[in-house]
Amino acid sequence: MNERGQAAVELLGATPAVLLLALVLFQLLAVGYAHVAAGGAAEAGALALAAGADPEAGAREALPGWSRAGARIDVSGGTVRVALRPLSPLSAVSRKLEVRVRAAVER
Numbered sequence: 001m002n003e004r005g006q007a008a009v010e011l012l013g014a015t016p017a018v019l020l021l022a023l024v025l026f027q028l029l030a031v032g033y034a035h036v037a038a039g040g041a042a043e044a045g046a047l048a049l050a051a052g053a054d055p056e057a058g059a060r061e062a063l064p065g066w067s068r069a070g071a072r073i074d075v076s077g078g079t080v081r082v083a084l085r086p087l088s089p090l091s092a093v094s095r096k097l098e099v100r101v102r103a104a105v106e107r
Contacts, residue, residue: 034087085098
């Protein structure tokens with residue numbers, strides 16, 4: 001077997017591992033982004049609550065467009081909780097990696 005043929009076979013064998021690694025890295029970045037987005041939304045909701053405005057609307061407006069419909073926002077007392085599923089090509093993975101963030105204000 002010549003060296004060119006061997007390199008092609010090795011590349012073909014490594015492709016699934018490289019694709020899996022890329023998928024895992026994408027998912028980690030998506031979870032981090034969802035956590036940051038949920039944190040910003042929870043803080044915006046808490047600030048709206050402190051200002052006497054609607055905290056749920058404040059939190060929802062602070063979320064990126066892709067996540068508004070699927071976000072769960074709960075307001076209890078002076079605490080705003082935001083739960084958000086990260087983007088994922090697999091919905092089961094997205095459900096398992098849901099992030100939950102809370103922000104509170106004293107009233």
